[in-house]
Amino acid sequence: MLYSRATVNGCGDTRLQHWSGTAAHDGGTRKGQMTNNVTQIATLGLPTLVVSDASAQLESALSSSETAFRVTALSSYAEANAQISASRFASVIVDLRGSKNEFALLLPRLGNLSPKPHVTVLASAQMADTVRAMPSVDQVLEGIFDTAALARAAVPATPLEELPEPETPGITGPQTPELENPDTSGPVQVLMFPRAFSSDFMPEDVSVVAMGTVRPEVIVLTEEGVARKLSMSLPKAVVKATPIIDLTGKNRDIADYTTTLKGAAGLEEAMHHIRPLVDRMRDLPDAIFMTEREEDILLARLVIRNSGIDPILRPDIQSTVFVRENLLFEDFEGVAKRLVDRKLLKAEVFMKTNCCPACDSARLLVREECRACRSTNINEVAIIHHFRCGTQAPETDFKADNGVLECPKCMNRLDAFSVDYDRPGSMMICGDCGNETGEAAIGMQCLDCGVHNDAAQMKPVTHYKYTLADTAMRTLTSAFVDSPTQARPQTDVGAVLRNFCREMDVARADFTVLLLKLDPNGDLRREHGERGVRGTTHLVERNLRETLMWDTKIVHWAGGLIALLPNAASSDVDAELPGIIAEARRNIALNFDPQISVLDGAKVRNMVRQNV
């Protein structure tokens, strides 16, 4: 296995350091396929992990279901801070946002996947040393790859001072995964993005916050086309739920209020309109803005705006039906459907449109055509029925040279309408090929891709409008108020245990670790949903804190709780455990059947050593 350091071809960004595990892998094609995705992340200078499959023969097979499987698998391993996006070329890009823990946790999991994926580590020049220095990375790579080769290939990162200055310092700088919550009783916290305008005067009750410090209550866009950068710079719940003001007049698509007034005047005018949204936002629990669940984010967005989702007809976009949320949510319709299923949104059909089967555009030219030659040069001709002899033919057959109507069969003149003859219908005659037919064909030509299709071949699309259910606000707040841990980033259990072991080693103390999986069979989740599981976890945690010793540490993990008990023998814990659980059950209304593991210190140390 060969390791090499190279700059990603096609990225055009020399700030990237690239470690690549290439096992007889022709990276050219794949790199080309991944270039777009890599470029998007690379330009932000974020440490990035690109995972793709090294097995060339699996490339085509992985394009659909396998990819979905892998994304799912990675999603369950990557922690909350990691942003995962799947390209359509069987590769997965995991944006780790600079988190060492996720990096360390994810890599061994990738090594366990079968067939083994091809792993490429990309990091910004600024982060290169940091990433390379991470002990966990080396440890992990040692288990998967030939680290000797990696060491041979590794060269120092490009010095920072040689690199050009980032174009948008506010974006490319280190990220702030967790923002401080704003003071809801104080002035409105406004984030000017990407840069603040210079003004001595600021509206009353407005305070400008810096990127990465306090969670903004209003985002003010001061430049055109910064939506993508914005989405990469803030937690997604903040970006998608926070009211946005556009002071450029060019970001109407995502802004809640757009003004062309410049500077503070524009901001003052906009704040006047946005203020009710801010007030509603302040009524919501802060935890909502840390959640990763798209349904909660969409619900929060709508509650803040106190409105449903009303599509707008816009001929300037391909679908012609514009829904702002479509820009903000990758799978907006899926998210909305799940909320509809939960009866938090009500869906009504807004419009059914027909789209081009080639490019999904709804901008179609509808026209009548000849069924035979597809010419639009067709003319409608009346049919005449001569009562006397039963002749029925196009009017052109009845026209004599002198202009009067004369029956082609019996040669009688047709004088009186409805006495001699009538016109029971009409037919179409093609001016090009002469084809005669009862009805013209309806053809459609796509104005975007130019493809011509029969009307029957069009792809029907249904657009919905959504209204907020009365219970939405209550559901949203109750889901978060009782569950402060919900939006907490998932803990790196390995790191927690390693640190705890280290502490105990230093203190030369024995310890016990208690692993509680609160809903091992999923019964609680099935009966009471996610909310029930979170509430129970929270209550069990409180109960444990009251029951166990003061120096016990309790941390959350994906399946439940971990209690770290210093100076406690596992036998003592075993003895006390039934009483503790019984006490917790008495205090908690919902029935739960936890799976409990008691691990003594030696076993935990062994696990940490083996990196299990």
Next chain:
Amino acid sequence: MFSVFSEFWGWVFDYFQSITWPHLLMMAFLTFSLELPRYTLGFIIALIAKPWRDFDTDRSVHDLGKFSVIIAGHNEEDAIEKCVRSLDNQTVSGFEIICVDDGSSDRTFEIMTRLEREGLIHRAVRLELRGGKASALNMATRLATGDVFIILDADSKLEVDAVEKVLLPLFDPGIHCVSGTVLCGNPEAGWVAKCQAIEYAIGIPLGRTLQGMLDQLVMVSGAFGAFKREAWEAVGGMDVGPGEDFDLCMRIRRAGYGIGFIHSSICYTDVPDVSWNLIRQRFRWERDAIWVRFRKLKTGLNPFSPMFRVSELPHTIEFIILTIIPTFAFPLYFLWMLGVMQFEMIFGVLAMLSLYLMFNDFLGLLMSAWLLKRWDILKLLPWVPINSLFVGYVLRMARLYTFLDEWIFSRSMQDDFAPFKVQNWRVDSTPGKFKQR
């Protein structure tokens, strides 16, 4: 029960004991007046004299030129699709299908346009106002580009080789129109339909084979038949109906074109399944026969008219002798019997004649099954007695009523089978030169 039968046969025996020559003559007349077994006997004679023509040829029907299937229908949403799809799996292909919706108020045209989109129909035209079947077919033939038209009712279904076979007789240069065999498509619909199934199975294959052999065929059913464009256009297509199919054939014959029949080209059509509907249908048919022969085309009966044709005399005389006279003679004879015979004797005579009718139909059905090589027709044998009585007495009375009604009141002028707007125009349209397209 046994005593009743023995008493009955006693009467019959006594009757035959008392038969005299005058009685035998009366019997003969009665037989003649009731139903001369013209199809059965005629077919036997034809079989002995000359086998029927099966028009076998090695030539492809495409040598005849292009052919177009013409379908006109009014409110045929239940049937039109089946009819068109039965055309899709024929042994010949490459023909065009023209459909005309004659002012339907149901989904007929919607189905036609769908079939047109599917490529099963080549042209579909909708007439918002109903003009009658004749004008709808004229419209369809105007759109057709074929050299041969195959006329088909929308409620007809064809056997897979029907289109190919109905075209074969057209290789004979003397034949310009061809009638195929029309059989009942819904015999399961009840006893009325079964009776008609027997009637169609005997009358059409046997009767038309005989008529065709004698060159006296005057009918190509509107349900299924083929016409050369030349003959169709020479007479200007169909005139105002009803009875337009019979009228067209009569005019085609008068214009000097021949009509042929092929028994092996089989089409199934739905028949009335309620007795009153059947009787109304027969009222219409009988009226039309009288109206076309003796009113509309009466000039053809005048030996001094230029329209007179000697070749048209035999079938006219046959119609008078075998249809009109027996229809009027039977009730008169029955009344005479009431006056001179005792009730028991009348009953015995009618019973004997009924048995004779049944035997006649039984034999006809057997011969039809043999001719068509369709032995499933014999499933209808148990229904022969009912058919014989129904056709022999009930429909005969209906015919008598219709003839009187038509002769006295010209009731055909009020027939609602054609729309009101065309009813007053049922005249002999003198064909002009059909304008060239």
